[in-house]
Amino acid sequence: MPEIVIMKEIKGRNEEYARANREQYSKDHVLAVNVMGAPGAGKTSFLLALCKELGSRGINSAVIEGDLYSAIDTEIFVKEGFDSLQINTEGECHIDASVVRQGYDRLGFSNGVLFIENVGNLICPAEFDLGEGLRLITASVPEGDDKPYKYVPMYSYVDAVVLTKCDLKEAVGFDTEYFTKGLRALNDAPVFETSARTEGEALGIAEVADLIESKYRAV
Amino acid sequence: MPEIVIMKEIKGRNEEYARANREQYSKDHVLAVNVMGAPGAGKTSFLLALCKELGSRGINSAVIEGDLYSAIDTEIFVKEGFDSLQINTEGECHIDASVVRQGYDRLGFSNGVLFIENVGNLICPAEFDLGEGLRLITASVPEGDDKPYKYVPMYSYVDAVVLTKCDLKEAVGFDTEYFTKGLRALNDAPVFETSARTEGEALGIAEVADLIESKYRAV
Numbered sequence: 001m002p003e004i005v006i007m008k009e010i011k012g013r014n015e016e017y018a019r020a021n022r023e024q025y026s027k028d029h030v031l032a033v034n035v036m037g038a039p040g041a042g043k044t045s046f047l048l049a050l051c052k053e054l055g056s057r058g059i060n061s062a063v064i065e066g067d068l069y070s071a072i073d074t075e076i077f078v079k080e081g082f083d084s085l086q087i088n089t090e091g092e093c094h095i096d097a098s099v100v101r102q103g104y105d106r107l108g109f110s111n112g113v114l115f116i117e118n119v120g121n122l123i124c125p126a127e128f129d130l131g132e133g134l135r136l137i138t139a140s141v142p143e144g145d146d147k148p149y150k151y152v153p154m155y156s157y158v159d160a161v162v163l164t165k166c167d168l169k170e171a172v173g174f175d176t177e178y179f180t181k182g183l184r185a186l187n188d189a190p191v192f193e194t195s196a197r198t199e200g201e202a203l204g205i206a207e208v209a210d211l212i213e214s215k216y217r218a219v
Numbered sequence: 220m221p222e223i224v225i226m227k228e229i230k231g232r233n234e235e236y237a238r239a240n241r242e243q244y245s246k247d248h249v250l251a252v253n254v255m256g257a258p259g260a261g262k263t264s265f266l267l268a269l270c271k272e273l274g275s276r277g278i279n280s281a282v283i284e285g286d287l288y289s290a291i292d293t294e295i296f297v298k299e300g301f302d303s304l305q306i307n308t309e310g311e312c313h314i315d316a317s318v319v320r321q322g323y324d325r326l327g328f329s330n331g332v333l334f335i336e337n338v339g340n341l342i343c344p345a346e347f348d349l350g351e352g353l354r355l356i357t358a359s360v361p362e363g364d365d366k367p368y369k370y371v372p373m374y375s376y377v378d379a380v381v382l383t384k385c386d387l388k389e390a391v392g393f394d395t396e397y398f399t400k401g402l403r404a405l406n407d408a409p410v411f412e413t414s415a416r417t418e419g420e421a422l423g424i425a426e427v428a429d430l431i432e433s434k435y436r437a438v
Contacts, residue, residue: 039257039341039370040362068342070368091372093312093342120369121342122258123287123312142361142384143259149289150339151258153310165361171390 002074003106004086007099014128017097021104021131028110031216034130036154037138038147039120042164042196044073046138046205047115049196051082053209059216060112064103066095066119073117083107093124100130113216122147126157134215140165141174148182156186162208167195221293222325223305226318233347236316240323240350247329250435253349255373256357257366258339261383261415263292265357265424266334268415270301272428278435279331283322285314285338292336302326312343319349332435341366345376353434359384360393367401375405381427386414 025032037043044065051061062083065073069088077084085103087095100116107114116132118125137158139147142165148155155161161183163176180191190211194204244251256262263284270280281302284292288307296303304322306314319335326333335351337344356377358366361384367374374380380402382395399410409430413423 038259038339038362039366040359067369069371070365072365072368091342093340119342120257121312121340123310123338123340124343140259140361142359142387143257146289146291147258149291150286152288165391168361168387168390171387172384 002071002078002084002086004071004088005099005103005106007087007089007092007095014097017101018129018131021097021101025114025131025133026219029219030110030112030114031134031212031219032114032116032130032132033134033136033212034116034118034132035136035138036118036125036158037120038122038140038143041120041138041140041143043117043120043138044076045196046162046164046194047117048076048080049202049205050208050212051115053205054113054212057209057213059213061115062107062109062112063115063117064100064107065117068092068119083109089119093121094119094128095130096128097130113212122151122154126154133219135159136162138162138164141169142172145175145179146182148179148186152186155183158187158189160189160211161191163191163193165195166193166203167197221290221297221303221305223290223307224318224322224325226306226308226311226314233316236320237348237350240316240320244333244350244352245438248438249329249331249333250353250431250438251333251335251349251351252353252355252431253335253337253351254355254357255337255344255377256339257341257359257362260339260357260359260362262336262357263295264415265381265383265413266336267295267299268421268424269427269431270334272424273332273431276428276432278432280334281326281328281331282334282336283319283326284336287338302328308338312340313338313347314349315347316349332431341370341373345373352438354378355381357381357383360388361391364394364398365401367398367405371405374402377406377408379408379430380410382410382412384414385412385422386416
């Protein structure tokens with residue numbers, strides 16, 4: 001059973017903790033990436049494929065997992081040999097900068113990319129800066145192409161959009177043009193088309209890794 | 220453009236409004252159904268198929284749509300001839316009993332089934348009683364079979380579970396047994412397997428309509 005940090009919410013001081021995190025990541029030569037998305041967007045499968053790709057390029061990754069309950073996702077990363085730690089919010093709809101710092105200090109990570117997988121939620125996490133250097137959203141194509149029109153704060157907040165489960169694009173009739181039009185009304189974030197299915201080859205992961213690598217090299 | 224009610228949050232008094240709603244629905248011979256689910260779970264397509272099925276049984280339906288922004292979903296129902304009204308929360312992560320009442324009063328509906336499509340979110344809506352007589356969750360199979368293990372408050376809160384997009388079950392490797400095992404640890408809610416694709420026949424909708432009809436006849 002992986003280690004689980006339980007979040008106790010500290011109201012009102014999130015910005016202070018986020019600033020402190022940012023300073024610490026910089027000292028430790030760490031690029032922190034806040035990975036957001038709806039429940040079941042495929043965040044974990046995408047991140048696992050991405051961590052492996054970065055590893056093949058000589059870049060270390062660690063993962064902090066945020067969930068209301070369970071350590072299902074952390075177990076996946078630990079099994080694959082990555083440093084990983086679980087945060088359980090016990091009902092809260094987001095993770096905050098304070099609990100991320102507790103997790104980070106316990107991980108003892110430096111010189112690499114720290115992925116922070118947020119709670120599956122397209123609303124509340126966009127209000128909590130974790131001190132990250134990059135904000136990604138994973139958007140699965142079965143969720144539909146209308147999400148940027150509905151979840152405006154989240155789609156305004158992110159630096160890059162990762163479309164996941166693109167192998168299902170035709171089956172679900174996802175219209176990339178309509179999705180991108182909605183996104184462009186808010187944000188000029190790049191859009192990556194990926195698929196990280198266990199069977200068959202992962203698609204589009206190398207392109208996301210190029211972005212992460214260039215951001216990491218600049219830390 | 221359909222009418223849109225903008226939600227202004229009234230803290231702390233939700234239970235009072237929920238109780239008042241419940242009394243009003245009873246007077247008006249209305250079964251109110253709170254329909255929850257993750258973003259892109261297929262709530263709207265499922266509800267459209269369900270409203271049509273109920274119509275064929277001589278039962279009237281109306282739909283209140285909750286979203287952060289846009290009136291995309293309401294436009295769909297209006298086009299199909301159903302009474303429908305949009306609530307926009309402008310960033311809030313749930314709808315509350317007060318705004319539902321505003322929408323209900325404007326709809327002027329009675330003697331039928333009122334569907335309240337909540338904001339796409341598997342966390343916060345489980346904290347806000349809307350005065351409904353039945354709580355449904357739509358869970359799309361592409362979200363994955365582990366959701367009851369992670370979203371414990373929501374899966375404890377609902378009266379029935381509607382699996383959507385079941386035509387994709389094989390493609391995404393959804394394990395119904397694992398899903399149901401997680402659900403049963405929390406809840407004895409019945410599970411319906413549905414698919415409401417535009418092309419091809421809707422599956423499992425009649426069984427959900429049977430549940431709704433029996434609840435409505437008992438109002």
